[in-house]
Amino acid sequence: MIELHWLREHMQHCPTLAAWLHAQFDYEFASQSLTDWQQEFAAGQLNGDWPALVALEGERLLGGAALARDDLPERPELGPWLACVYVQPQVRGQGLAERLIEAIMAEARRQGYQRIYLHTHDRRDYYVRRGWQVMEQFQAWRGDNWLMQRELF
Template sequence: MEIVYLSDYPQYAEIVARWIFEEFVKSIRPEVTLDMVLNRIKERNKYDMPVTVIVLEGNLCLGTVSLFNNDLKNRPDLEPWLASLIVSKEFRNRGIGKILVDEIIKIAKNRGYKQLYLRTEKAVDYYKKLGWDYIEETFDDIIGQTTHIFMKNIIE
């Protein structure tokens, strides 16, 4: 397995956009299209936020995760955020999610951040298992959903 910046492997932009659209956008943001997500993905690079990495095994893209300045507009005081962690269904339960989370932690640390945040509507137990600290439950007015905020100290 190899973790690489998506911007260095643009041939995987479409699959990553489709995953993000299906998992995080389609059911809660009907005004956002797959093409809009794909265009945003194609704009990313490895120097500016948001940053997106993927894990490859041969020619297969197994999963993705991103680092955002902010992933929850009603909490502008918190940054940066781990966002859009997805592992393709057929490759789950192999530790790939943790590998991707660890890579984003490394990237955030290399950029000088001391903490990293994330939000989740579905994976509370997963992030607790990975050692993230639960901060609070809040309501996201933009998507009209309750979400849970976690934090991780990343400076040793």
Template structure:
């Protein structure tokens, strides 16, 4: 009789990048590889941005890990889209490593970042996305406009954050 193998997925842990500075180069590599190399940025500039991450102000970056290995990241920033400098703050740099996609990590990161934005006193967030509109819509985000980014056609989205009632 064949034995049935059961795979138990390790829990996804989300931490402040500020608490795991050794992951700054990983986050910078993911970000630069996904976006920076197309936007006339430098890896060093990208790395400096992640080194500035703080839990008490922006920029703030969160890192998801599974089995103590980094699997994804997300950031909260003052500005992410030069076409709308009047809007702030921004959800940016949502990235999940391809080996760890379709496990709910992206949604966990989005929800946690929304919580962090509320904690810092923000009631609304903005983002642009070229390809993940469905992910954000499923997480309660609304389309505002269609815009042009350095990466192509994109959707400008927003979300009003709900303050939990203490009553």
């Protein structure tokens, strides 16, 4: 059975999830080493910058998603952010990403936020089908990206 847990309660999985994210979003991490990102991500589990939920089947890590304080330095007035959504390729297509996303939104709602943001370069349509609205298109990381939002109430 797949269960969702806060990564801070399972820190043994933090280096692995951080490595997956570093590889998946390599364009964002072009100027940051894997080691530096792993340290930043681990610290973010404790200081509130990157609290992540992880999907575990027993002790097997399947994916994760984070409720980031800040995920787009050019837009510091916005937040919180859905960030770091990643599911292992062999378990994709089973609704796990959606389950992680919904749980992150529920946590943001529980914390009293009215809306949540994300940015994506290749999953705009996925999020639109799930109720997210495009706020604007912007150029970053050598390509088109979309800033999106979703109301929580």
